Amino acid sequence: MVKSLLYIFSFLVLGEFLKEVLHIPIAGNIVGMFLIFFALKFKLIKLSAVKPASDKLLKYLVLFFIPYGVGLLAYYQLIQAFWAYIAIAVVVSAVITLYLTAIILQKFGKNG
Amino acid sequence: MDNLFESPIFGVFITLLAFFGANALRKRIPLAIFNPVLMATVSIIVVLVVFKIDIEAYNKGGDLLTFFLGPSIVALGVFFYEKYEEIKNDFIPFFIAVIVGGLMSIVSVVLILLLFNVPLVIVKSLASKSVTTPIAIEVSKMIGGIPEITAGIVILVGIFGNAFGPAILKFMGITSKSALGAALGTAAHGIGTARALEEGKLTGVYSGLAMCVNGIVTAVVTPYIIDCFL
Incomplete structure (x- = not known):
């Protein structure tokens, strides 16, 4: 478990490092996500070497972002002034996204 | 009491408590609105507002959790x-x-x-x-x-x-x-x-x-x- 966590953090550090050095306009942790995918795909590392830590992190992913949700409290007044517009925009946009994605895959997908 | 609220222990504890409490509630009432994240978030906000605890104080513990994102x-x-x-x-x-x-x-x-x-x-x-x-x-x-x-x-x-x-x-x-x-x-x-x-x-x-x-x-x-x- 600790060893697999070391792998995860190695890719995180590498992602942050490359972002800084190459001035990539994406967050370092997202660069790290790319790198670990390609490292697995090209068999540079084994799935079993990283899976214990990654499964645990994803199992508790929602716990890690609750504090950000709570932080919304500090912006209560800003949100309150525009909540109706926000609600309309978010719902309409979500329905468009759901439909477009589904209809394209339903027309051209192979797996039913 | 203020000392406890100012410590990272408070933010971590209340978040863990709310998260597992919300999960337990969800098991009993399987409705989308009883989403564990929503319930946990709302209940922490209620505690902070009712006990007049600063969001900065909560975040001392909260930051330890968000680090894992x-x-x-x-x-x-x-x-x-x-x-x-x-x-x-x-x-x-x-x-x-x-x-x-x-x-x-x-x-x-x-x-x-x-x-x-x-x-x-x-x-x-x-x-x-x-x-x-x-x-x-x-x-x-x-x-x-x-x-x-x-x-x-x-x-x-x-x-x-x-x-x-x-x-x-x-x-x-x-x-x-x-x-x-x-x-x-x-x-x-x-x-x-x-x-x-x-x-x-x-x-x-x-x-x-x-x-x-x-x-x-x-x-x-x-x-x-x-x-x-x-």
Whole structure:
């Protein structure tokens, strides 16, 4: 478990490092996500070497972002002034996204 | 007592307590609105407001938990690799569907908010509203949004997709299980994926993958879309 966590953090550090050095306009942790995918795909590392830590992190992913949700409290007044517009925009946009994605895959997908 | 509230122990403790309490409640009442993240978030907010505890004090502990979002994003790469193997044969149509859906998700929410003359900081905070919270937060920070607003709205979007997504899609004539999954993952990230898993394994796999692909698409293109419109 600790060893697999070391792998995860190695890719995180590498992602942050490359972002800084190459001035990539994406967050370092997202660069790290790319790198670990390609490292697995090209068999540079084994799935079993990283899976214990990654499964645990994803199992508790929602716990890690609750504090950000709570932080919304500090912006209560800003949100309150525009909540109706926000609600309309978010719902309409979500329905468009759901439909477009589904209809394209339903027309051209192979797996039913 | 103030000393305890000022310590990181307080923020971590109350978050763990709310999270496990909300999960226990969800097991008893399986309704979308009793989503554990929503319940936990709301109950912590209530405690902070009732006991007049500063958000800064809470965040001393909260920051310890949000620190793990970074490694969790890397873990999504591992998850993606595992699931990718299962749908290789269908990857191109799937990929196109998610990219188109993901792009239109950003463009449509930005355009509608601009139409309503909502302050730009809110537009920037909501551009990434459909993707998994940790990535949405990163995108929001990068383009000058407020990550706390992003996180709150992203969670609500997920709950909306979880509660109403399948019904909306069925109403619109979607019958394909894989299409249902891809749509839920693209529009409503992990919380939508939780619902997709209830609809079946294939639906769940497509949803989880769609969440990852849309996360990547959104992380890469949102800064450019924002540049175009603002």
